[in-house]
Amino acid sequence: MPDALAGCSMADMANLEQLEQAWQVLETTYTEPVIPVTYINSTAAVKAFVGNHDGVIVTSSNAETILKRVFDKHQRVLFLPDQHLGRNTAYQLGIPLEQMAVWHPKLNRLEAEGDLQNLKVILWQGRCCVHQQYTVEQIATLRSQISDLKVIVHPECPIEVVQASDSYGSTKKIIDEVAASPEGTKWAIGTDNNLVNRMIQTFPNHDIRSINASAFSCITMNRIRLAHLLWTLEEIEQGSTIQQITVDEATQISSLKALDRMLAK
Numbered sequence: 001m002p003d004a005l006a007g008c009s010m011a012d013m014a015n016l017e018q019l020e021q022a023w024q025v026l027e028t029t030y031t032e033p034v035i036p037v038t039y040i041n042s043t044a045a046v047k048a049f050v051g052n053h054d055g056v057i058v059t060s061s062n063a064e065t066i067l068k069r070v071f072d073k074h075q076r077v078l079f080l081p082d083q084h085l086g087r088n089t090a091y092q093l094g095i096p097l098e099q100m101a102v103w104h105p106k107l108n109r110l111e112a113e114g115d116l117q118n119l120k121v122i123l124w125q126g127r128c129c130v131h132q133q134y135t136v137e138q139i140a141t142l143r144s145q146i147s148d149l150k151v152i153v154h155p156e157c158p159i160e161v162v163q164a165s166d167s168y169g170s171t172k173k174i175i176d177e178v179a180a181s182p183e184g185t186k187w188a189i190g191t192d193n194n195l196v197n198r199m200i201q202t203f204p205n206h207d208i209r210s211i212n213a214s215a216f217s218c219i220t221m222n223r224i225r226l227a228h229l230l231w232t233l234e235e236i237e238q239g240s241t242i243q244q245i246t247v248d249e250a251t252q253i254s255s256l257k258a259l260d261r262m263l264a265k
């Protein structure tokens, strides 16, 4: 790890102890199995728990496909750690918001009214600090200033922002959709500004801007700089592995089950 402090603040919003506590409550609340579904941005320990409880990993590219597959066989999921990816994906699959509720890991309780048996998706109260910086108001302001503007955002944005956009999708989908649009298309993009700035350079014949140009980029992810990477590689070349990440065998085996379920056809 070129910088030991690099990471994902969203992944840190779900730890194994919290998940085990949540599970105890869900097991006593529901008689049918709840399937845990974890975003790839989660710790190895969380993935291992998910693997050991018939659960599966998703990415932002395949979340819809995998969640649909889970709902073909089961009636309820716990989606973690990103509530927004879970909510946006489930909503896209036709599950109404009334059948979703948020699990508060710090309070160890479900924020829900009415009959808990009606819930289909329990959303972990995690979020990406970067994607919280894009708002419906920013989109409205840009649309009032720029005619024929197309807006695309990442599904880690809140659902109101996704609904105010023309389309949404993973980083790959955002890049592909912009690349496939005619030259001169006016775009406003809601995802990490490092990517938006790279796209402005990569597609000079498109008119690209961020929905919020002053939004900060991911602080933890961006700790890894070229100098750190070079230092790490030079050390490896000289036979010394610094800041090596290791995962114990039991965690490897269990988390691989969740990954294999994702990759299964």
Ligand code: SF4
Binding pocket: 007, 008, 009, 010, 011, 041, 128, 129, 130, 131, 192, 218, 219, 220, 221
């Ligand atoms: S932008 Fe940063 S905090 Fe958000 S999901 Fe990516 S790595 Fe995590």
